[in-house]
Amino acid sequence: MVCFNGSPCVENANVAVCDCTPGYTGKQCETNIDDCQVPFAHQCQNNAGCMDGLNNYTCQCLSGWEGPFCEKEKNECESSPCNNGGICSDHFDSFTCSCPVNFTGPTCNTDVDECQGQPSPCYNGASCSNTFGSFLCSCAL
Known part of the structure; x- marks a missing residue:
C-alpha cells in the first residue's frame, strides 16, 4: 500500500493501513483536512475569514479587529x-x-x-x- 504526505504504512490485524500524519485523512492519507470546515475546530471570531493551512488555519480579520483569532478590537x-x-x-x-x-x-x-x-x-x-x-x-x- 502506498501512503502519501509522509504517512507511514502500518500493519493492523494483518492488514496494511496508512497511519495518517496530522492534517491528512483518507485511505492513503491523500486529503488535507480543511481545519476551517471541521465543526468547532477553528476559533476565528467577529466574522473573520478562515484560511486553511496544513494542520492549522489562519484567521483573516475584518477591519477594526486584530489578534490570532480576531478577538481584539484594534x-x-x-x-x-x-x-x-x-x-x-x-x-x-x-x-x-x-x-x-x-x-x-x-x-x-x-x-x-x-x-x-x-x-x-x-x-x-x-x-x-x-x-x-x-x-x-x-x-x-
Missing part, C-alpha cells in the same frame, strides 16, 4: 496618528484627534494662522507674522 491610536501634540481618542475602526489650539485637521497637521483673526493678536500697531504653531509680533518703528 486600537487605532497605537500608531500615534495625531501630530503636533494632538490627543488621540480610539473608536471602533477609527480615531479622532483633539488638536492643540494652534493646529487643526484630522491629524492636527494644519497650522492655524493666528494673524488672520480679528482683532490681531499683536497690540499697539505691531505687525503679525504667522509661524508654525504660533506667531510673532514685530513692533512698529
Whole structure:
C-alpha cells in the first residue's frame, strides 16, 4: 500500500493501513483536512475569514479587529496618528484627534494662522507674522 504526505504504512490485524500524519485523512492519507470546515475546530471570531493551512488555519480579520483569532478590537491610536501634540481618542475602526489650539485637521497637521483673526493678536500697531504653531509680533518703528 502506498501512503502519501509522509504517512507511514502500518500493519493492523494483518492488514496494511496508512497511519495518517496530522492534517491528512483518507485511505492513503491523500486529503488535507480543511481545519476551517471541521465543526468547532477553528476559533476565528467577529466574522473573520478562515484560511486553511496544513494542520492549522489562519484567521483573516475584518477591519477594526486584530489578534490570532480576531478577538481584539484594534486600537487605532497605537500608531500615534495625531501630530503636533494632538490627543488621540480610539473608536471602533477609527480615531479622532483633539488638536492643540494652534493646529487643526484630522491629524492636527494644519497650522492655524493666528494673524488672520480679528482683532490681531499683536497690540499697539505691531505687525503679525504667522509661524508654525504660533506667531510673532514685530513692533512698529
